[in-house]
Amino acid sequence: SLLEEVVHVAGNDPLDVDQFLSIFEDGLSALTYSTIPPSLDHVTVTGMDRGYAMEAKVVFVPGALEGEFPKRIEEGGFFTELEKQQIYKNSQLLFGNWLMDMVHQEQFYAYLALTRGSDGLYLSYPALTSDGQETSPSYLVSQLAHLGYFSEKKEVHNASLQGADRSFFSNPKQALSLLPSVIRDTLPPAHSPWTALASWAWTEPTEKPQLLKKLASLDYTNEAVMLPKDLAAQLFKPGGRFFSSVTKLENYRNCPYQYYLQYGLGLSERDDGKLNVMDMGNYLHAGLHQFGSALKRHAKDWKDATDEDITQISDTIASHLAPKIKFGILSSDGASRYTERNLKNTFRQTLTDLRSWSQRSHFHTDALEKEFLLHISDGNTDSFTLKGKIDRIDRCGEAAAIFDYKTGRTRASLQEIVSGLKLQLLTYLLALSENNDHPGLLPAALMYIYLSGDVKSTASVPPGGEPAISKKDMTSGFLLQDTTVLKDLDSALGEDDSYLSVRLKKDGGLYSNTSLLTEEDFQFLLTIVKKKLLSLYTEMSQGQIPIRPVRYKGASPCTYCPYHPICRFDPNLAGEGYEYIHMPSDSELKKQLKELAEKEDS
Template identity: 30%
Template sequence: MIMFQIWNIIMETLDQLVEILGDQKVSSEGFYRILESGFSSLEVGMIPTTLDQVLVGDIRRSKSQDVRALFVVGCNDGILPSGRQEEGLLAAEERDMLCSMGMDLGGSTELLSAEERFGIYTAFCKPSHFLSVSYAVSDAEGRALRPSILMDRLKKLFPRLEITGDRHVDTEPLMRIVTPKSTFPHMVCHMRSLADGKPESDLWWLVYDWYFRHPAWEKRRQDLEKALFYRNQEAPLGRDKAAGLYSLPIRASVSRLEQYVHCPFSHFIKYGLRPGERKQYAVEAPDIGELFHQSIEGFTAEVAEEGLDWRTLDDEKCGAMIDKIMDRILPEHNHGVLLSTHRYQYLAKRLKRTGKRAVWLLTDHIRRSSFRPIGNEISFGTRGTYPPIEIELPGGERMYLEGRIDRADIYREGEDAYLSVVDYKSGTESFDLSDAYYGLKLQLLVYLEALLEMEQRKINGKARPGGIFYFRIDDPLINTQEQVADVIQGEIRKKLKLKGLVLKDVHVVQCMDRDINGYSEVLPLGIKKDGTFHSRSSVLEEEQFFRLLGHIRRLIRDIGDEMLHGNIRIEPVRKGKETACRFCPYDGICQFDSRLEDNGYRLIHPLKDKEVLRKIEEDDRKPT
């Protein structure tokens, strides 16, 4: 209608020019002025089709005059104002630089943003009576959306402004039924509630019937049905399949047993299907741990080759040795990744410093102890220095345990031998008797069992447990005002104190730490003046040690039996807030979801040490 009026006005104006000027010639500038004068006096009028009208348009393009009420919808982050993304070959800085040099590139980034802000400002100022600004909390697929920064600015301008929602309660299901696309997510939620046995309106069955009768929605409807009745669980493989998959006899490491306890399905993926993870050219936590193991192994081997005495090794000598060893290891370790960038080279320097701290602490422990190292990286297994631990399973099959002990120490008294196991850890590892009882941490106890068996074959007396320890490799920061070296070193010893269990024998403890006075700087215990142990000491009687080892044997036998029965349940362990899924690389395969009916954690209830020992004693009394 408006365009029709404009056309007629132009034609009438040109007709008037012909009548007035006739054949008279005028310049282009004069002709322009005549037209400008003629058009400026004219108006375009339009009778409204209704008394009221609603204009719908983009806030950037709507150029209407003042309105009585304005509704701004979709005021979400990245939409209003738009989240401008760099497109094309030129970055924002490059565009701005070229624009400042006079090139026309459609405006600089700053100018475009300013124009958009001005457009929003003028739009918000248009209404004379009412302004409504709304945003969506989720998209059509149910994904959460964030409100625009404009909402925060409005709240700052009008502190008493309240945000009200338009969510409808379930008593108004009709309000949720709009278009097929927007209604489908609502139907999914209500059908999920119906599948869970919750009461819902019968109206949603009619909605479902509509989708059922329209072929265009068949694929999404079938996906919905699969999701509603999905069961994310694995049936047992059966003994024959499991035996073929794992190969008999089973040869297992301790870490494999621990992984099975943490989640049978995770064990099945790693040791049954055996997918290979793509190795990245980067430094990860296991790489650092392996580097420390290699450096300490090289250090102890060099001490043995040169015939050095641990008691006479000084800090300077230890530092020079570890520098030489790590300089040899770094170019070879993981294809020399630690020398590939300046960042990694700095990390390598820090690792050297930590390695020096580790060997200082290692030699300090050995100086203070009457226990002597009998070996490092001691392997037991089919191809090891010593034979594997043999476990007979309930079905008559055999399981062989294999492993590598970081360090073993011995103290001889007459024909008897006291043995301790030390495992190097670059993280903050601690020993918990409750975790050992459930099978979550078996390493130290299995290694002690292997060491006792090895030594018992060599001596006429009895091989006795001395202790099991985690040796932490770290270079801790010490918070102290003291500047005396001995005081600082004492604080470092306390920070890096061994974690584990010690034989409850004062004489043996004093042999492990000859400098003990009250609480030990080396061992996780303390001795009172009357010769008894402090209540917080991590100690066990010899009988309790052997009972604990017996429990571990029974536990391993049960684990092996479950493996051979083909149990591959998706059932990760949960202890407090920690779950087996936290660092599991197979979460994309198992698709574990605790909200599903048949997916649930195996809850571990932590036990106190006394409860663990009582339960083990009760198990010992049960008939086999």
């Protein structure tokens, strides 16, 4: 067929030897085979889209990860799926395959890959990525295991001096690439196969350059040098003064280098136009603010809102907000419209829950999206300003409850506050405490309110009924250890349907709880947070930007960080690693706060 193509291209024109060879070599280089000619003993490496018609005794499927096997098909290209459907409906023009057709085709390829082996099937996947992050196996792996198709599961560990696995040496060149990671911490003994591998490569003229190149990586370091103070000032204090938010300082605490790349250099990913968690959060935040403002215009509090108010006002707000999210992406296709319905239902459910809580509370809404400026000084010549918005403040006399709306499951923890990872709620309280508009403020509650709409508990479902909403799952935070104040905040305090995770004793007292704090505890925490904010600002203004992400309870900012190609952080490299947060438990921290209070009294 290749010679026929040459004849077709050349026609009747005479070709000399050089011209013929040039055309023939180009043809050979571009030649591909759907099926490789078989031999007695061979291994065929192919993709699912080409090898689906093949059959073999044993089939190996490497890289069986979620989103890779089968391949996750996502909408892309210039036209959206909805636009392609409209064009086809009006003009019968077809721009490529339909999205669902490609999804079904990919699933069919996966099915064929799993059924081509007559004697055996092996699925494998890496447990970690190259930068140490955990991976998720394909859903097909768990389904096959549930159906009982797996006869054995093996976990293969990385090459090491102590490992007994010799399969790494089946390919000497591959083993040579593993040598630096194996001998990074200590040299192998004389009888080690890794010593034999290095000796062999040293004596082989073709392998010695590769050996030297591999060993040179042992001296590699990945460090970010400290910025000069004048450069740090230009990057982080463009107007001569640091004017930022507590969220950004939290980001600096989690990873200084990520902060430098994002806010110092202003690097960001290209907006792909897809809906993300931040868009959903903005939708719900804006909706709650507009609903509260609408109630104020009608001289109503949350507790006065009727079911008709919630339905009509929420529908009006949703119809205005949806077109503004990513240029109307919520109406672009079926999946996005489904997301819009979920957001709308979550919005309405949240309004109903907040109305229900307000009806049993003596607190009233004092402010929505309250803006603040917090000035902090080092006591000498340097100072900085934090700005922000408090989602909601409720008041009852001198007592104030501060609420922050969250779409994620952020749990309030004393450990995270003292370590500087979560400073938002206490910074809000600090800003109000130092504001002359709120003298003698009594902190009743600092709480996150979750806007998930999925807080249903199936622990006790009545026959033929719906799961009951677990109101305690809506909130997380810190409460004043005062029964009277907490009953003003929620008259159902101590009951199963209370919004506060607090239990009452028979005598009416409060059971010990890490979320319960005295007024003195709040004051000590404010002092700690103020010092932590100043410390973070000082480190940043000095130009300290180490590649040092925090790891706390298995989580790190690296999981969703887009800057890894720049920082190249590798926890396996010598001199690199996470900053592990080791803190006393919340109960121990409460004891320490109590001891500080007793010392202060004495």
